[in-house]
Amino acid sequence: MKNLSLFLFIILACFWGGSFVAIKIVVTQIPPIFGAACRLGLALVILTVIYKLFRKPLTVPKSHMKKIWLTGIFMQGLPFSLLFWGEQYISPGLAGILNGTVPLWTFILSLFILRHDEKFSAQKFVGILIGFLGIFIIFSPKIKVGVHEQMFIGSLAVLMMAISYGIGGVLNRLTLSGSQKINRYGSLYQQHISSFLFLLIFSFISEGFSDVSPLFQSWTLGAALFYLSFFSNALAWMIYFYLIETWGAIRTSSVTYAAPVMALSTDFIFFKNIPQLSEGVGALFIFLGILLLQYTFTFRKKQILMPPSV
Numbered sequence: 001m002k003n004l005s006l007f008l009f010i011i012l013a014c015f016w017g018g019s020f021v022a023i024k025i026v027v028t029q030i031p032p033i034f035g036a037a038c039r040l041g042l043a044l045v046i047l048t049v050i051y052k053l054f055r056k057p058l059t060v061p062k063s064h065m066k067k068i069w070l071t072g073i074f075m076q077g078l079p080f081s082l083l084f085w086g087e088q089y090i091s092p093g094l095a096g097i098l099n100g101t102v103p104l105w106t107f108i109l110s111l112f113i114l115r116h117d118e119k120f121s122a123q124k125f126v127g128i129l130i131g132f133l134g135i136f137i138i139f140s141p142k143i144k145v146g147v148h149e150q151m152f153i154g155s156l157a158v159l160m161m162a163i164s165y166g167i168g169g170v171l172n173r174l175t176l177s178g179s180q181k182i183n184r185y186g187s188l189y190q191q192h193i194s195s196f197l198f199l200l201i202f203s204f205i206s207e208g209f210s211d212v213s214p215l216f217q218s219w220t221l222g223a224a225l226f227y228l229s230f231f232s233n234a235l236a237w238m239i240y241f242y243l244i245e246t247w248g249a250i251r252t253s254s255v256t257y258a259a260p261v262m263a264l265s266t267d268f269i270f271f272k273n274i275p276q277l278s279e280g281v282g283a284l285f286i287f288l289g290i291l292l293l294q295y296t297f298t299f300r301k302k303q304i305l306m307p308p309s310v
Contacts, residue, residue: 017262072191096263131289
């Protein structure tokens, strides 16, 4: 069981880390928002089949439907639109690094909204400062109007994606921790529905009627969308829920560190992209900041003691 969980953790990091390369392939062939809508539409079909086979719930209590649909828009609809749009102008590796800031935004938002769930400390304050320093290091070379303008705007869009994930994470905690027990599988399914509808409408408003012929003419586009829908969405979430049940939420959340590494690796393998020095240094600061936020270090007799994983 222990070896299985570790294997699935590595697989999950690969699935989510590789998604940034697949997104880059998609946005070079079809409009970005339409591509995001295709990803979630196909994922919804796959989830329906999986849920029917394993008899998972498709619905949630009607009293929570609006909250869950709103959570879904912040968890997938809005961040996917920002990520797909932003990756038109930046590398998959950089997108993976910026995606790694999600725990930073989640903690900051939780600090103000879920006051009883998050405890502030000097260590966490330092973690926040170091995390923001990492973001500044990444963005500083790109703040040159007319020189790196598109890269700056693309990076900003992906950073906004990370903030949206943070908002969605807080909303998820508020919804799932209520007095009425809500099955996480039913919640995920409903969030896919709201996100798909959001992206479909957003695509029509911002991009008009998109040409669907590339979906049937390009095998690379079809393979990328299938990877995103099946491996990076449907199967990845099933693995994520399994790990939460076996490892606990804190230990499972450490996939935050592994996924960007996989994104950088696959970006180099497929596109030969090497991170800029500012991106590499910024990534190290971001991960150090998140490490200080997620784990408590106690200095005693020149040793660092860490609490056991939950």
